[in-house]
Amino acid sequence: MVSSSGRLVPSVVKANLPLDRETRQHVEHGRESVKRLLANPQGDDRLLVIIGPCSVHDTAATLEYTRLLAEAAQKHRDQLLIVMRVYIEKPRTTVGWKGLVHDPDLTQSTESNLIKGILLSRHIMLSVAKTGLPIVTEILSPLLAPFIQDVLSIGVVGARTTESQTHRELSSDMSMPMGFKNGTDGTLKVAIDAMTAASRPHTILGVDDSGHLVPRVSSGNADTFVILRGGSCGPNYSSEHVRDAEVALRKSGKDARVVIDCSHGNSSKDYRNQGKVAASIAAQVSAGSNITGVMIESNINEGRQDIPTDPSTDLAYGVSVTDGCVGWEETEKILDILSLAVKQRRLTRKELPEDSFPVSSLFHREAVTNEKMCDVLVQTSGINAGTF
């Protein structure tokens, strides 16, 4: 898998872990579906749902999660376009575990096992994509992109790199839709600026499939969106925040494509709050909001764990080793209310006669404010009420 000179070569890795014809079609279908939803939200009025573990670290658990999510994606296919997070690189505020690609054996040592990490990461991504579920990852190291980008249906640039010229240029060269998080301080302008920069062609230094640095001109990427993830100045998922984001996007000549992250700054980094954020989004959607999508950090089992000294015996199965995630039971409840909210949005937009409203007893007409509707949704669906 490594070239004779001992260097990692994308074409060699890809030849050994190929994207077969059927999986390539799944990836393409995922990309086209997301592009269609972004370009014409009236034509495809589903909600984009970017969901999955904060990071992957275990093949068996990732594949079990994939099976659960694939079933949910099928169940909600008319309302939700579900894309699975397969995050193999983690950006850290200072230090911490940097993801499967860097440390596939969870040793937390500085000894590099990058080759194994790249191979295992691509293997897992291929296994997930093979099921037909579109996948998304954060593109952190531009040098790793050539090893995985052919398997992605969406790429994300994280809060710590949205302002980076290199990441904006890379995004302008990608064939899949790209999402940009707001900055860690909550500033949205950096994400909108990133959309502008990514939409243009750039002269960039890329890595070709044979591992050579090649100057090239990117084509520009029009399939981009912002992700509101909150930040040090607080959460930004309320209807006022969404409206402000839409206004700011339109002012800079863009379509109002807003995805809301239920985790990170919007949950105050407490996974137990994600359900409440999702309920607020469901309330907004049911009232007719044009929110494009949501992001959720979800796993088989809830919470998080520190990586133990002996991961081979002491690691809890299906539990995140980075940010806390909602467990599968809570995930199903969240997907249910989001799905119902999309049905409700259809009726709200059509202004159907009174007797066809609401679609579910979860949506009470008396609950006139988003806040009230959110409370009703949390109470009646059994979602974790959270800590705020």
Ligand SMILES: O=C[C@H](O)[C@H](O)COP(=O)(O)O
């Ligand atoms: O793990 C995901 C985190 O939200 C992100 O990577 C930063 O985490 P940290 O602040 O714990 O480093």
Ligand SMILES: C=C(OP(=O)(O)O)C(=O)O
């Ligand atoms: C690290 C992540 O997010 P952010 O860039 O918003 O911190 C993430 O989504 O895993």
